[in-house]
Amino acid sequence: MTPITPTVFRILLILLERAGQVVSKDELMRFVWPDSFVEEGNLNRNVSTLRKALGEKPCDHRYIETIPKTGYRFVAPVKGVDYQPPTGTTRKPVNGAVHNIVGRDAERKELRRAFQLAQQGHGGLVCVSGDVGLGKTALINAFLDDLVQDGQTFHLARGRCSESLTESEPFMPWIEAHGLLAREENISQLMQKVAPTWHREITHAGSGAARKMKRELLDFYQQVSPVHPLIVVIEDFQWSDVASVDLLAYLATRLESTRTLIVLSYRLDEMKVNNHPFLPV
Structure with missing residues (x-):
């Protein structure tokens, strides 16, 4: 093939x-x-x-x-079918007040620029850092809502790291994010085909080797977004497990060939205090 x-x-x-x-x-x-x-x-x-x-x-x-x-x-015959839009088109703005966040215009523009690059086939990684209460989630929500209101179409996978599950559940924020994405039937079918280990994890049907999961997820990213870009949001990455950091390091150098944008949020000071493995990445 x-x-x-x-x-x-x-x-x-x-x-x-x-x-x-x-x-x-x-x-x-x-x-x-x-x-x-x-x-x-x-x-x-x-x-x-x-x-x-x-x-x-x-x-x-x-x-x-x-x-x-x-x-x-x-020249071959073409038959039209009813189209089911991906998550992004049906996502409702979180709250109109979120657009009134102050002092983050530069960050919003940077996120929008990264999305536009992903649309053109140049995926990437954007990091949103700041202390607790500084509006990292509000910034990401505003970015996503701006896209929806502008009529942009995209797939959305969103997960959050948990302080209580830092090491006991490898890949948990990624599994959570892609589990929500896989609720779309066509996405679930694609995942079962090109990333079967992830599909088994999400459906609690089994687990697989980390090395295989990294390759599968990259293959999935390359095939899930030919028409509409994929946005993956992982929040509170200061609590991520080592396997999740390793996965991110693998993906970050290979996103350029995809239409996938990964957005991370984290507390940098907390990472420094704990000498988090993400810092060298």
């Missing part, structure tokens, strides 16, 4: 939306790389990857027709 990257999926998306019509190469490049300059050869290579993923053989253009010197056309 040929894997489909977010770039390849976006090419497929515009071709499907314009099925039967010629989509010029300029249109494709503006849609797929809206803020970047790319050479035509880059587009051609990604279209070739898409053809392989669809099972096309050379000179067997059952799905995508090349229009010489112009562009491409999706």
Whole structure:
């Protein structure tokens, strides 16, 4: 099976939306790389990857027709189905007053910029630090509510570390976050396919090796967000277990190839006092 990257999926998306019509190469490049300059050869290579993923053989253009010197056309029949939106579109703002938080405009802009990068296929990690009572949760809520009110569509996974479960329950905040996400039937099915160990953990059907779970979760992130970005929020990370820190360190260097944004909140002073293993990360 040929894997489909977010770039390849976006090419497929515009071709499907314009099925039967010629989509010029300029249109494709503006849609797929809206803020970047790319050479035509880059587009051609990604279209070739898409053809392989669809099972096309050379000179067997059952799905995508090349229009010489112009562009491409999706020629196979396309059937529309009713769409069930992901979590982000149905999420209601927490509280109108949350938008009145003061002095965090720079942080809100940074979060929004990170989301926009994730939309473009450049995922990443954003950390929100501060002492207790400084509004870390309010800031994250305001960021998410701003996205909803602006009509942005995204998947949301949200969990919180517990001081009482610091070492007794490895990966607990991640399991909590992805358990909520997996309530969506299509997400649950995808998780069962590409991240079966996580699915078993969430459904209490078993557990697996940490090394395998790290690879599975990255695969899941790469496949869950081709259309809508995924936002993963983990709060109170000063209470995270060592396994959760190790997982984050693994993911943080590999998110660039995904449309996943991880948002962490924590109390930095408490981490320093306890020499938390996250500090070197």
